[in-house]
């Protein structure tokens with residue numbers, strides 16, 4: 221079944237006052253932008269980003285209403301020139317990210333493809349600003365024993381895949397995915413049935429970290445979600461990615477631009493960018509045609525070439541876990 225996906229784009233006009241694009245919002249446009257009054261802008265780099273006080277959350281209904289208003293105009297935060305390499309995610313000085321392109325499915329509010337940032341049941345609170353949608357800077361799990369729970373509605377094949385993943389993590393990186401103890405474990409990974417795609421929260425949340433799995437999510441995809449759970453972002457969102465890959469903005473629909481934002485250095489674990497250099501050998505990199513229009517390439521190497529992607533974690537991926545968790549005790 222095709223998802224009834226709503227692309228909800230909230231208004232964060234961080235850099236909009238520096239852009240001269242005053243575009244008429246056309247009937248189909250899904251983007252509305254406002255400039256938060258407390259936003260500070262560094263005109264030289266466009267990279268100094270301050271936390272907005274209130275996250276504006278715009279529903280499709282409101283967007284349509286707005287777009288029908290006569291002479292309504294808006295500045296579009298993502299309308300940098302399409303070859304401009306500086307598409308930076310909005311973040312605060314602690315490295316928490318405030319996504320401006322959100323997908324809502326039955327249960328979750330999702331950003332950057334498959335990262336859970338909120339729950340659909342709180343949508344009123346997000347709209348009113350009572351709750352803020354953000355991707356918190358990833359925290360590591362405090363112990364190498366990571367409790368997990370498998371929901372009853374998970375398929376048998378997926379149960380097997382999760383067990384395989386647990387076995388692999390223990391042998392490769394000595395992380396022990398262990399069935400949770402309902403009386404003792406307050407924080408655990410909860411693999412549960414999701415309505416569409418495969419989603420996860422990034423890093424340790426101190427609470428239940430839900431991994432939502434559509435029936436179609438196979439072992440490689442579940443492993444990718446587990447990497448999110450362990451604290452990893454997508455490779456193409458790295459702050460230093462422009463030294464390794466080129467984003468072909470002209471082949472990407474504007475509503476998907478946010479998939480290719482760069483996250484600020486502060487959003488990554490300490491030393492991660494230095495110690496774990498950009499790599500094509502990772503399960504966390506999008507394929508070259510991801511979110512492209514008509515099967516063109518959206519990502520190529522810095523030399524303009526396509527590349528192959530890993531469907532299972534690589535040696536490099538395991539080394540990254542070993543680096544991140546090197547100080548985490550059993």
Ligand SMILES: [Zn+2]
Pocket residue numbers: 333334335444445448454
């Ligand atoms: Zn992902």
